[in-house]
Amino acid sequence: MKPQDAKSLRSRLVPGAFFLPHLIIFSIFFVFPFFYGIYISFFDWNLFNPDLREFVGLDNFRRILFDSDSIYFRYFWNGLRNTLTFVVLSVPPLVIFPLIIASLMNVEPKGYKIFRAIFYLPNLFSIATLVLIWRWVLNTNVGALNLTLGELGIDNIPWLSEQPFAWISLVLMTVWWTIGGNMIIFTASLKEVPDNLYEAGDIDGASIFQKMRYITLPYIRNQLIYITIMTTIASFNVFGQPQLGTEGGPDESTTVLMMYIRNIAFTGGRPNPGVATAMAIAMGVVIILIGVGQAKIIKRMGD
Amino acid sequence: MTLSILFISIFTLAACGGNGDNDLQEGEVALTFWNIFTGPDGQVMRGMVDDFNDEYDGEIRVSTQTIPETDFYDVFNTSVPQGEGPDIAIMHMRRIAQYAELGMLNAFEDMIDADEMGENYLDAAWDGGSFEGIQYGIPLDVHPIGLYYNKDILDEAGIDVPTTYDELVAACEELEGVVDHCMPVSNTWPSQNLFISSLFQHGGSDLDENHYPAFNTQEGYDALKVFHDMVYEDNISIPNVTVDEDLTLFRQGNAAFHINGIWMLNGIKESGVNFGTSSIDTLFGDEQPAVWADSHNFVMPYQPGMSEEKEEAIMTFIEYITANAMEWVEGGQFPADLSLLESEAFENLEYHSTFADVDAITFTTTSPYLEDGFEPIFLRVTQAMRNEDADIQELLDDAESEGIELVDEATGR
Amino acid sequence: MALKAVEDKKKRISFWILSIVSIVWILPIIWVISTSFKTESEAVSGGLNLIPREFTFESYRYIFTDDQHNVLFYVFNSFRAAGLHVFFYLIVASLAAYAYGILQFKGRDKMFWMLVATMMIPVVMNLVPLYSLMITFEWINSLQALVVPGLGGVFGIFLLRQFNLGIPRDIIESAQIDGANHFQIYWRLILPLTKPALVVVALFAFMANWNEYLWPLVVLNDDTYRTLPVGLALMQGNYNIYYSRLMAATTVSMIPVMAIFMVAQRYFIKGITMTGSKG
Numbered sequence: 001m002k003p004q005d006a007k008s009l010r011s012r013l014v015p016g017a018f019f020l021p022h023l024i025i026f027s028i029f030f031v032f033p034f035f036y037g038i039y040i041s042f043f044d045w046n047l048f049n050p051d052l053r054e055f056v057g058l059d060n061f062r063r064i065l066f067d068s069d070s071i072y073f074r075y076f077w078n079g080l081r082n083t084l085t086f087v088v089l090s091v092p093p094l095v096i097f098p099l100i101i102a103s104l105m106n107v108e109p110k111g112y113k114i115f116r117a118i119f120y121l122p123n124l125f126s127i128a129t130l131v132l133i134w135r136w137v138l139n140t141n142v143g144a145l146n147l148t149l150g151e152l153g154i155d156n157i158p159w160l161s162e163q164p165f166a167w168i169s170l171v172l173m174t175v176w177w178t179i180g181g182n183m184i185i186f187t188a189s190l191k192e193v194p195d196n197l198y199e200a201g202d203i204d205g206a207s208i209f210q211k212m213r214y215i216t217l218p219y220i221r222n223q224l225i226y227i228t229i230m231t232t233i234a235s236f237n238v239f240g241q242p243q244l245g246t247e248g249g250p251d252e253s254t255t256v257l258m259m260y261i262r263n264i265a266f267t268g269g270r271p272n273p274g275v276a277t278a279m280a281i282a283m284g285v286v287i288i289l290i291g292v293g294q295a296k297i298i299k300r301m302g303d
Numbered sequence: 304m305t306l307s308i309l310f311i312s313i314f315t316l317a318a319c320g321g322n323g324d325n326d327l328q329e330g331e332v333a334l335t336f337w338n339i340f341t342g343p344d345g346q347v348m349r350g351m352v353d354d355f356n357d358e359y360d361g362e363i364r365v366s367t368q369t370i371p372e373t374d375f376y377d378v379f380n381t382s383v384p385q386g387e388g389p390d391i392a393i394m395h396m397r398r399i400a401q402y403a404e405l406g407m408l409n410a411f412e413d414m415i416d417a418d419e420m421g422e423n424y425l426d427a428a429w430d431g432g433s434f435e436g437i438q439y440g441i442p443l444d445v446h447p448i449g450l451y452y453n454k455d456i457l458d459e460a461g462i463d464v465p466t467t468y469d470e471l472v473a474a475c476e477e478l479e480g481v482v483d484h485c486m487p488v489s490n491t492w493p494s495q496n497l498f499i500s501s502l503f504q505h506g507g508s509d510l511d512e513n514h515y516p517a518f519n520t521q522e523g524y525d526a527l528k529v530f531h532d533m534v535y536e537d538n539i540s541i542p543n544v545t546v547d548e549d550l551t552l553f554r555q556g557n558a559a560f561h562i563n564g565i566w567m568l569n570g571i572k573e574s575g576v577n578f579g580t581s582s583i584d585t586l587f588g589d590e591q592p593a594v595w596a597d598s599h600n601f602v603m604p605y606q607p608g609m610s611e612e613k614e615e616a617i618m619t620f621i622e623y624i625t626a627n628a629m630e631w632v633e634g635g636q637f638p639a640d641l642s643l644l645e646s647e648a649f650e651n652l653e654y655h656s657t658f659a660d661v662d663a664i665t666f667t668t669t670s671p672y673l674e675d676g677f678e679p680i681f682l683r684v685t686q687a688m689r690n691e692d693a694d695i696q697e698l699l700d701d702a703e704s705e706g707i708e709l710v711d712e713a714t715g716r
Numbered sequence: 717m718a719l720k721a722v723e724d725k726k727k728r729i730s731f732w733i734l735s736i737v738s739i740v741w742i743l744p745i746i747w748v749i750s751t752s753f754k755t756e757s758e759a760v761s762g763g764l765n766l767i768p769r770e771f772t773f774e775s776y777r778y779i780f781t782d783d784q785h786n787v788l789f790y791v792f793n794s795f796r797a798a799g800l801h802v803f804f805y806l807i808v809a810s811l812a813a814y815a816y817g818i819l820q821f822k823g824r825d826k827m828f829w830m831l832v833a834t835m836m837i838p839v840v841m842n843l844v845p846l847y848s849l850m851i852t853f854e855w856i857n858s859l860q861a862l863v864v865p866g867l868g869g870v871f872g873i874f875l876l877r878q879f880n881l882g883i884p885r886d887i888i889e890s891a892q893i894d895g896a897n898h899f900q901i902y903w904r905l906i907l908p909l910t911k912p913a914l915v916v917v918a919l920f921a922f923m924a925n926w927n928e929y930l931w932p933l934v935v936l937n938d939d940t941y942r943t944l945p946v947g948l949a950l951m952q953g954n955y956n957i958y959y960s961r962l963m964a965a966t967t968v969s970m971i972p973v974m975a976i977f978m979v980a981q982r983y984f985i986k987g988i989t990m991t992g993s994k995g
Binding site for chain 3: 012014015017018019021022023025026027028029030032033034036037040047101104105107108109110111112113115116117118119120121122123124125126127128129132133134136137144147148176181184185187188189191192199202203219222223225226229230233236237258261262265266273276277280281283284285287288291
Binding site: 047048049050070071135139140141142158160161162247249250251252266267270271272 | 376377380383384401405406407490491541543544545546548551552555674675682685686689705708709712713
């Protein structure tokens with residue numbers, strides 16, 4: 001083999017050496033279930049006796065998307081509406097708030113390591129513990145929050161059983177729980193911004209917002225893309241908080257799509273994995289569209 | 304850095320000593336047993352299993368796996384169809400028909416004489432484990448709901464325990480000023496079970512012979528209206544009580560009455576409240592005494608080809624446990640085994656004997672489509688309790704049409 | 717001079733804002749810890765007092781002397797599974813992130829974004845096919861079942877790649893001119909430069925594995941490798957919630973991970989090159 005052929009062969013092999021370990025594991029443990037799910041969505045799938053499955057083509061999709069008489073249509077659209085509500089309500093605070101906190105800590109005030117730990121701590125709890133804590137705190141008649149408000153002369157607020165409080169509660173507990181994660185990513189990425197730029201900004205008398213817009217944002221743009229997309233995905237997939245916290249209520253107004261999907265796929269009395277995976281795929285398409293839009297916007301912002 | 308090394312070494316050292324299973328001896332039959340009894344209940348059950356293993360040492364060895372109730376059916380649905388299920392499991396009786404119909408349970412058919420064995424158990428509990436004439440479940444216990452009442456509060460107000468709805472309304476009037484809450488009722492769990500009791504007490508029924516919803520009747524209407532009235536007409540409960548809030552209020556001594564299952568007995572004992580129990584069999588309606596209950600049954604999950612020795616071992620185990628279930632009962636259950644139910648020891652249990660009228664215990668219809676056809680009404684029970692302007696008939700109609708649709712969906716396969 | 721004054725002022729303002737917010741933030745956690753030291757009846761009575769009226773260790777004694785469940789053993793198991801998982805995941809993910817972030821090859825970005833897209837479709841029915849894989853590999857009730865399946869996760873690759881993108885090309889090119897091959901660049905240059913990001917990925921991967929509940933519940937049959945979330949659930953009764961004990965168990969499970977976090981914090985230092993090479 002000629003030297004230049006060997007070199008080009010090597011240069012073509014090198015990327016493979018780096019991404020193959022992941023790709024192999026990914027193919028086995030992810031791609032297989034992933035395509036399994038897609039495959040199922042074309043069937044009336046019997047969870048207990050896969051041999052008894054019936055091919056129905058796109059019928060599952062048709063039913064959930066278009067067949068207004070079907071109960072699955074109601075489930076899908078109610079679920080999607082609720083999920084979108086949650087996404088719109090939760091993603092902005094989950095991105096902006098940690099950025100502010102991380103920026104504040106970036107100047108390294110006294111005790112900043114302790115502050116960081118405090119904000120991260122809730123992230124350590126499991127979903128079950130999280131909901132347990134907040135159900136207790138937000139309990140209408142015996143919860144800490146209402147007891148405190150009571151001291152201030154405010155009547156009991158039904159945090160978990162009436163709107164709009166139910167949404168507020170869900171967003172509140174989610175922010176408390178997951179903000180730590182985004183915060184440390186911002187922390188790490190803010191370290192990449194050169195100090196001297198801030199100093200120059202201060203000398204020029206730039207305001208906080210100007211510094212944020214022109215100095216910080218360009219440097220953290222890549223991580224901002226990551227955080228926005230991942231937070232959006234996470235909010236779309238929300239399950240534990242409405243399931244255990246508000247039980248999908250009141251009146252199914254917080255029953256998010258993932259709750260319907262999980263229930264229909266598996267746990268509910270009558271599993272219909274075909275319909276469930278069709279819903280999941282539909283939801284995935286929505287997420288992809290939104291994710292692409294977000295990435296484009298952020299990229300343009302940085303220019 | 305040193306701190307973390309310290310931590311790691313402490314944990315590593317302390318971690319010595321997991322729970323190892325002993326090895327099997329020659330000729331011992333190994334049985335795997337899955338149950339849903341976590342926490343303190345689990346300790347009692349484990350004690351019984353250990354006693355069994357001691358007594359049958361060398362012949363049968365049962366190893367237990369416990370799975371929390373909320374996740375049990377997830378694990379079951381994953382493992383059993385792929386052949387990785389256990390030899391014996393505990394299942395709620397109301398689910399047996401569905402799993403039997405799906406082919407996920409092996410029948411006890413050839414292993415027992417169903418009629419003869421059935422004589423030993425409470426009729427309703429035995430029948431509930433039978434589907435299309437074949438026995439799939441053997442009942443371990445029966446757990447009804449009942450009324451817990453605060454003795455001190457009732458004494459202070461000078462009233463007796465109510466047994467009918469009118470008495471309950473009157474009691475709440477008397478109790479105004481004596482206690483903050485009369486009988487708060489959570490509008491989600493366990494209101495479903497209270498509703499079922501109400502439905503049967505009014506002479507209504509859950510499903511018809513075609514597995515379709517049968518609750519959209521005058522009786523069903525009356526049964527559902529009670530729940531609306533409890534909150535908005537008769538001041539029995541304040542609105543918007545969330546799950547466990549009613550329990551907490553009772554445990555704090557701020558509520559006079561609380562309806563919950565017998566399984567809550569220990570939880571309420573531990574609260575320190577001076578309480579008594581009473582049957583709710585005529586509390587909502589007067590057509591027919593009825594108390595909702597479910598039952599934990601032994602079932603045999605689907606497994607291809609089981610040996611005869613195993614089958615015998617399973618029967619030995621089941622009979623042993625159900626006959627020795629007294630400790631289990633004390634933990635907060637009713638026995639299904641008649642010899643225990645009618646025994647003096649049971650009669651002498653302070654709270655059990657008054658908790659529920661055994662003859663009134665009524666189970667939901669045995670049908671593989673119970674959840675499809677009947678469950679939609681539960682959401683509407685919640686809505687009736689939440690909305691002052693709830694239209695009861697509309698709620699019933701909605702539930703019925705959703706139930707019909709789900710049953711069609713299920714049977715149409 | 718003047719610059720230092722501005723610095724100090726920033727620090728002071730920041731300190732006050734952070735203090736107020738964090739006090740509110742930490743209240744629920746203080747409640748958790750305080751409840752763990754209350755008697756069960758006081759815990760249920762739900763008063764606002766953060767200091768227990770009757771301070772007791774009874775809940776801790778209960779969970780540590782439970783003869784059926786050894787909490788420390790579960791913590792150890794969780795540590796072992798999560799630790800192994802993180803170790804392998806960092807290797808796998810950083811290698812892949814190098815490919816998608818530093819290397820240039822045809823279809824690189826397309827491949828990368830397809831991977832990201834797979835994160836967007838919720839895999840709902842993964843329990844069943846994964847379980848059947850476990851049966852095929854004979855990994856039921858094994859440590860591998862806890863460690864390996866998650867190694868295909870994309871989030872770490874995504875995050876590391878984003879950090880890799882920010883590394884100036886001239887650094888890499890000058891290393892190549894000096895004769896370094898890609899593996900050496902990866903090992904000696906990129907990894908150290910992205911240490912903070914690696915720590916973040918390690919932390920997230922650790923937490924994700926640590927908090928897994930349903931999968932270990934399904935795939936483990938006995939106590940041999942049982943992890944903490946499952947163990948804790950088994951210690952709770954199905955209906956009777958013993959708040960004090962639950963909070964004690966929660967507090968115990970928080971400690972090891974908090975310890976890890978405190979250690980990880982060290983690595984959130986300034987990127988070495990950034991202050992140097994610019995300017």
